[in-house]
Amino acid sequence: MISKELNETLTRTGPGTEAGEVMRRYWQPAALSDELAGNRPVVPVKLLGENLVLFRDDDGELGLIDRACPHRGADLCFGRLEDNGLRCPFHGWHFNRDGQCVEQPGEPEGSKMHEQIKTTSYPVVEKNGIIFAYMGPGEPPEFPNFDCFRAPDTHVFAFKGLWECNWLQAMEVGIDPAHASFLHRFLEDEDPADSYGKQFRDKAADTDIPMTKLLRDYPRPDITVEETEYGMRIIALRHLDNGKTHVRITNQIFPEAISIPMSREMIITQWHVPVDDENCYWYSMFTSFTDPVNKELMREQRLKEHRLPDYAPLKNKRNSYGFDPEEQMRETYTGMGLDINVHDQWAVESPGPIFDRTKEHLGKTDVAIIRYRRMMRAAIASLKEGNTDGLPMLNGTPPGDIYGPISNDTIGDREKWREVSAASDAERRAACTGWNAKV
Template sequence: MLKREDNEKLTRTGPDAPLGRLMRSYWQPAALVSEMPEDRPVKAVRLMSEDLVLFRRDDGGWGLISRFCAHRGVDLSYGRLEDGGLRCLYHGWLYGPDGRCREQPAEPPSSTFADKIRIRSYPCEERNGIVFAYLGAGDPPPFPAFDCFTAPQAYTFAFKGLWECNWLQGVEGGIDPSHVSFLHRFVGEDPREVYGRQFSEEVAGTGQKLSKLVGDHVRPDIEVERAEHGLRVFAIRELDGERTHVRITNLMFPNAFVVPFGNDKVFAQWHVPIDDENHYWYMVLYDFAERTDAETLLAQRLAEVTLPDYRPIQNRGNDWGFDATEQSELTYTGMGLDINVHDQWAVESMGRVQDRTVERLGVSDRAVTANRRLLLKSLEAFEAGSPLPAQPLDADGAARLVGPVAVDMVGPTTGWQGQWAAHDARRRAESPWATPLGSPALSDDTAAGAGATADA
């Protein structure tokens, strides 16, 4: 359990909250590129309790500024894209991507009033279908060389979803390796074609689908170690005297995790506060072996949500689609075949902000407790101006932040520790775009060419 004051520290992310300031010192997802209208790429965004508006710049980049005009407080998300900026509909004040007021048409020609007006603005960068924003002080840090950023876009897919609870509940669900033995299991026949592939794919060397394997082995040994990216989490399930199932997931500090999704796929998922009681998860799926069918994947995901908010059709308002007959005959949850809904129910059902002062954690919660300790220590480091996890200070530091390795494999019961890195190295060696960890990443053009050669 946590002390009440620590629970407050780790859940409050507004502009003046200690954790809010820490999280703003990292690049955070602000929107999907695919949700920006092509005919008028302007969208209201609420990010860590700040109301902003995102828009496409003339040069193809992105601008992110305060949602409200400094003149009379009018909503700029309805503004006109004109003259390289966003023009307020009320009196025609024009704002550039840097937040500076460029024009005030009703003021005298000799007026310098516009020079004194500037609203909040934040730098943005686009990476694999997501617009990231930096809301912190000073210059933004370079992007790490994580796979989710360096994979060619043709091998990736990005999406998002709304969860009606605090951000930390989402992250803690993602780094908890023991829940998969129950939450995502079947009691009936596994309908492979529609269920989340990481639980319906056969685990190489076992003849079993992951949902069956983890369901039969409900007591994994969990080990957690610090890493440059945050935490590396091992879930070890001994199958017999000769074979052990090893699943490695990661915390990508401060609010993302990286998990294997089948044999060749991995996804990184950020849990980004809208405010302290709601958040979006953003995902970049990347495939080491094959180009993604982004059009099909997008259609599948859009069928599970309502727009424009990306709220799941199954949500707390309809009991997450719970069906007692399904629970007795097909899925353990009785909440349908979308594993995202299972995770959503688990973290939303705790309440908007979980009261961690009354929980009881065990040995199987090692990753959760390790994450909380890391967050609290990092808050102290941030206040003291000390280095933080996964935050490169320069290009060389960013180049060293690679991976992280996320694998689902079977190794020898004795000596599995020496196998997971080799397993990942083989996957990278066979990939049309990935490079060995520690080697310079391929440029997008080089990787795209490699992919084309492989396809040919």
């Protein structure tokens, strides 16, 4: 358990908060490129507690500015997209993508007042279906050379979903390898052929044991954590009865992303982005090492489970996440269907918007959660001292020199699991088609 004060420090991310100041030093997912499709590419964005509006101007360039017009606070999400910027319908004040007011048509002829009016604006960059924003001071950091950023657009599918909880409890489920043996336990093993784009519905690498059975039969992984230049490498070893070991390597990418293996051909990089202190979006980039992804199919699958325009899941606390006691007896551990996103959603939303961590009791399998919180505390302390020494990717190796990260799922000799894992990833990269995954 931790103190109420520390819980507040770790979870609050609005302007002026300590964790929020850390997050503002990194690129944050702000929207999907899909959200700007159509004749009027203007969408509201709430990010780290700030109300913003994202738009694409006549040149195809992106702007992210304060949602409230600096004149009298009218909502610029209803602005007129014209003259290569956004014009407030209230009095016609016109803003470019840098937030600069370039025209005040109702003011006296020759007025220069507009030159003194500039609203909040943030740099934005589009990467393989996700638009990222930098909300911190100074020049933005460069992007790391992660596989999800280096792969061509044809090999990456991006999506997002809304969860009604604080970002920290959402992120922490992704760095908890033990939960998969229970929360995602399937009581029957099915053919995963019709589950394109879903995790844990495939056979464990290099064996005929379905992943669902492996997680069910071996629920006590040995978990170790290694700190890296990007955050943490989390290693979960499930020792099988035949002298082999199932090795699963996931990664925590500081401050709030994870990278997990989905299959031998695909990894998922996922951010848990604060909307405000009680809601967050997960943004996922599915990256294929072999064939181009079937974006239409993957999007169709996800939209069957989410509503637009807010990407809220159709299964939620208001309909008990689709809980079926008969299913819980015979098919799944949760009784909430086959989509593990719903399982995770229930696990992170049911403790409440911000879990009272003065009541929690962490065990040995929570080692990554403990290490992560220490890492965030170190980053907060570092910024308070006026430096970035405690911030991964900003305190040493230039982000552009950071590749991977290696997320893997394989089986091999118990005593040689590191060699087996490295060889498995090398094999995957060597077989990569369509783009250069080698580093």
